[in-house]
Amino acid sequence: MRLVPSPEQAGFAATLHDLLTAADVPSAAARWADGDTAPGRAIWSRLAGAGVTGLIVPERWGGAGAGAADLVIACEVLGHHALPGPVAESIAAVPALLTALGEDGPKDDRAADKWLPELAAGRIIATLAAPPWLPYAADPDAADLVLLAEPGVVRLARTGTVHASMDPTRRLAEVSASGPATRAAVAHALNLGALSCAAQLLGAGHALLEAAVAHAKTRSQFGRPVGSFQALQHRLADVAVGLEFARPLLYAATTAGSAGDAARNVSAAKVACGEAAHRAARAALQVHGAIGYTREHGLGRWLTKVRVLTLAWGTPAQHRARIMAELTR
Amino acid sequence: MNLDLDAAATAFRDEVRDWLAANVPGERLPSVDTPAGDAAHRAWERRLAGAGLAVVSWPAEYGGRAVPPLHALLFEEEYHAAGAPARIGQNGLFLLAPTLLAHGTAEQRARILPPMARADEVWAQAWSEPEAGSDLAAIRSSARRTAGGWLLSGQKTWSSRAVVADRAFGLFRTDPGAERHRGLTYLMFDLRAAGVTVRPIRQLDGDPGFAEIFLDDVFVPDADVIGAAGDGWRMAMSTAGHERGLTLRSPGRFLAAARRLVTLWRTAGDPTDTGLRDRVADAWIGAQAYRMHAFASLDAQPAPFAASATKLFWSELDLALHETALDVLGAAAETHPAWTDGYLFALAGPIYAGTNEIQRDILAQRVLGLPRDRGRER
Numbered sequence: 001m002r003l004v005p006s007p008e009q010a011g012f013a014a015t016l017h018d019l020l021t022a023a024d025v026p027s028a029a030a031r032w033a034d035g036d037t038a039p040g041r042a043i044w045s046r047l048a049g050a051g052v053t054g055l056i057v058p059e060r061w062g063g064a065g066a067g068a069a070d071l072v073i074a075c076e077v078l079g080h081h082a083l084p085g086p087v088a089e090s091i092a093a094v095p096a097l098l099t100a101l102g103e104d105g106p107k108d109d110r111a112a113d114k115w116l117p118e119l120a121a122g123r124i125i126a127t128l129a130a131p132p133w134l135p136y137a138a139d140p141d142a143a144d145l146v147l148l149a150e151p152g153v154v155r156l157a158r159t160g161t162v163h164a165s166m167d168p169t170r171r172l173a174e175v176s177a178s179g180p181a182t183r184a185a186v187a188h189a190l191n192l193g194a195l196s197c198a199a200q201l202l203g204a205g206h207a208l209l210e211a212a213v214a215h216a217k218t219r220s221q222f223g224r225p226v227g228s229f230q231a232l233q234h235r236l237a238d239v240a241v242g243l244e245f246a247r248p249l250l251y252a253a254t255t256a257g258s259a260g261d262a263a264r265n266v267s268a269a270k271v272a273c274g275e276a277a278h279r280a281a282r283a284a285l286q287v288h289g290a291i292g293y294t295r296e297h298g299l300g301r302w303l304t305k306v307r308v309l310t311l312a313w314g315t316p317a318q319h320r321a322r323i324m325a326e327l328t329r
Numbered sequence: 330m331n332l333d334l335d336a337a338a339t340a341f342r343d344e345v346r347d348w349l350a351a352n353v354p355g356e357r358l359p360s361v362d363t364p365a366g367d368a369a370h371r372a373w374e375r376r377l378a379g380a381g382l383a384v385v386s387w388p389a390e391y392g393g394r395a396v397p398p399l400h401a402l403l404f405e406e407e408y409h410a411a412g413a414p415a416r417i418g419q420n421g422l423f424l425l426a427p428t429l430l431a432h433g434t435a436e437q438r439a440r441i442l443p444p445m446a447r448a449d450e451v452w453a454q455a456w457s458e459p460e461a462g463s464d465l466a467a468i469r470s471s472a473r474r475t476a477g478g479w480l481l482s483g484q485k486t487w488s489s490r491a492v493v494a495d496r497a498f499g500l501f502r503t504d505p506g507a508e509r510h511r512g513l514t515y516l517m518f519d520l521r522a523a524g525v526t527v528r529p530i531r532q533l534d535g536d537p538g539f540a541e542i543f544l545d546d547v548f549v550p551d552a553d554v555i556g557a558a559g560d561g562w563r564m565a566m567s568t569a570g571h572e573r574g575l576t577l578r579s580p581g582r583f584l585a586a587a588r589r590l591v592t593l594w595r596t597a598g599d600p601t602d603t604g605l606r607d608r609v610a611d612a613w614i615g616a617q618a619y620r621m622h623a624f625a626s627l628d629a630q631p632a633p634f635a636a637s638a639t640k641l642f643w644s645e646l647d648l649a650l651h652e653t654a655l656d657v658l659g660a661a662a663e664t665h666p667a668w669t670d671g672y673l674f675a676l677a678g679p680i681y682a683g684t685n686e687i688q689r690d691i692l693a694q695r696v697l698g699l700p701r702d703r704g705r706e707r
Contacts, residue, residue, distance in 0.1 A: 001331065001332060001333060001334060001335075001338070001399055001624060001627065002330055002331055002628055003330055003332070003621060003624045003625040003627075003628065004330075004625050004628045004629050005330075069330040209697075213697050213698065213699065216699060217698070217699065217700065224700070225699075225700050227693075227699040227700055228699065228700040228701065228702045229702070230690070230702065232699075233689065233690065233693030233694070233697075233699050234686070234689040234690075234693065236693055236697055236699065237641070237688075237689035237690075237692035237693045237696075237697070238641075238689070240638065240692055240696065240697060241638045241641050241642055241692070244622070244638050244642075245615075245618040245619065245622050245638075245642050246618065247625075248618060248621035248622040248624065248625040249614070249617060249618050249621055251330050251621070251625065252330075252332060252617070252621040252624075254330050255330050255331050255332045256331070257332075265617075268613075268614045268617050268618070271610070271611070271614055272614055272618055316607075317603070317607065320606070320607045320610035320611070321603070321606070321607075321610075323610045323613065323614070324594075324606050324609065324610050327591045327610075327613065328591065328594070328595045
């Protein structure tokens with residue numbers, strides 16, 4: 001029984017946090033929003049150097065062969081910095097799909113050999129559509145590999161019409177199959193993606209709470225810091241409680257269990273992390289007031305990403321329905 | 330990360346499960362706050378103690394088994410899953426005992442803990458006063474020095490279990506001149522001593538679950554002071570941490586309620602009502618979150634004031650579980666005491682052990698570091 005990060009895992013998270021703090025993510029995100037993904041991809045390359053993009057790629061394909069726990073710990077930090085790019089797709093779901101193909105797929109299928117070393121090394125970024133959880137593929141302009149996953153099968157895909165997102169650092173592509181269907185463990189890969197998304201949400205929620213608390217301590221009205229007002233204190237206390245009790249669900253969902261348990265636990269984590277992050281986002285904007293509503297301030301990067309990631313990788317309604325289907329089976 | 334139980338934990342859990350399956354009464358005992366319920370619950374506690382299951386986490390010399398905290402959580406899960414009776418000694422077991430184990434003398438532990446474990450002595454808490462509720466440091470009841478001890482005077486209220494209990498513990502002002510948090514002393518006293526009057530107060534559920542205690546020069550020997558005179562606030566906050574935290578409200582309680590709620594939904598829920606179905610899912614998620622949070626806390630250094638977050642979470646979870654069950658039952662809900670009793674009990678959760686507003690103040694100021702309102706002294 002252990003449900004807290006090991007010292008090594010905590011150290012890994014601290015390393016990533018320092019890397020991203022030094023990397024000027026805000027500027028890269030602004031350029032990404034303007035259509036120039038190069039500075040953002042440079043940050044992705046540095047993350048690859050730290051082992052993030054190959055985290056769950058097996059060692060035989062150049063990765064670290066790590067488990068889901070290391071993955072969520074990394075994704076929480078990436079979410080804390082609101083890193084642009086298809087995080088859950090490229091470092092969780094697609095590597096898991098390709099690994100399944102390489103280990104259990106047809107003998108002549110070379111997809112794992114071809115793509116996994118490239119993903120692990122950070123030379124490519126992958127994205128994915130998987131209706132109904134992911135009706136579109138995120139960030140097609142940054143992706144070198146596009147997959148379409150459907151129940152039990154996966155195919156290569158090509159992107160079509162691209163839509164703008166409420167999150168200015170996201171674009172969403174319609175996809176169509178461009179290759180044959182290959183049987184693969186899609187459900188496991190999508191659960192890993194949803195879990196990584198939940199981790200990003202939790203990290204973003206903590207960043208929003210930190211920003212709100214920092215602002216509340218320094219912004220003064222009526223001759224005193226606004227953080228001394230009880231209405232605001234209680235709202236932020238509730239945000240802290242929500243985040244505090246979401247994290248253990250995230251960690252629990254990384255542990256081994258039956259398929260039904262896995263589905264339930266992943267869904268619980270996705271719902272709880274999404275709700276906690278959403279409450280943090282609403283509170284953070286309210287605490288900041290009008291300054292938080294400006295593009296210049298930067299809070300909006302977290303506000304919009306939290307809202308879209310809450311709906312991506314399975315909406316709260318879809319995950320609640322899945323939990324109840326498992327519980328009443 | 331893993332949720333695996335080792336062989337010792339599994340064996341312990343199985344022993345508890347088997348014993349409870351063979352021994353939990355088939356019918357619910359009468360309310361603990363009635364004379365018949367008092368006797369029945371004390372008899373149940375003696376059976377638990379006889380099996381070595383009354384106080385599993387305590388040292389063996391006081392009747393426990395010194396099991397690790399994980400085993401204590403597993404015991405609670407099994408206890409609630411089995412639908413075992415309410416713990417009549419809970420104020421002593423879960424609030425006073427941890428304080429004695431941390432701050433009491435060897436003599437106090439040896440004298441007080443064994444009879445507490447067998448429910449030969451049942452304890453009541455005596456914190457609140459008519460003018461000291463959320464503002465607990467406003468306590469006026471006093472303890473005056475006398476030869477060999479102290480004389481207690483004043484009035485306590487909302488004293489849980491005082492109607493059936495034998496003894497009580499609480500805070501008393503021993504130095505009227507000191508600043509309000511200082512000058513308080515943590516004392517234990519006999520509810521049947523000369524000068525004590527207990528007046529029952531009927532609660533929302535109709536039972537006299539709490540009471541007023543009037544004290545008129547009640548003698549307490551020096552041996553019944555916990556910690557140093559004047560150091561009572563610090564002792565009390567140590568107990569408050571237990572009351573707000575895991576020891577009083579273990580995850581097992583809410584897991585059992587969530588399981589019952591899912592069963593209720595499966596048998597009585599309207600499958601087309603997805604809004605209500607989502608609330609059932611959320612209640613289940615909340616119970617899981619509380620359980621996993623408890624498991625995570627086993628391997629982490631307890632953060633200061635962490636119990637305030639825990640108290641907010643369990644009290645709101647308990648309400649959500651029972652509110653949802655009543656809504657699933659619909660218009661017939663009011664005739665289902667199996668859920669309405671729990672609902673009425675859950676309504677008290679956001680009030681006792683420090684109101685949820687006080688917990689939010691503590692979290693905002695002590696954990697998040699937000700500035701205190703200069704208009705209020707704390």
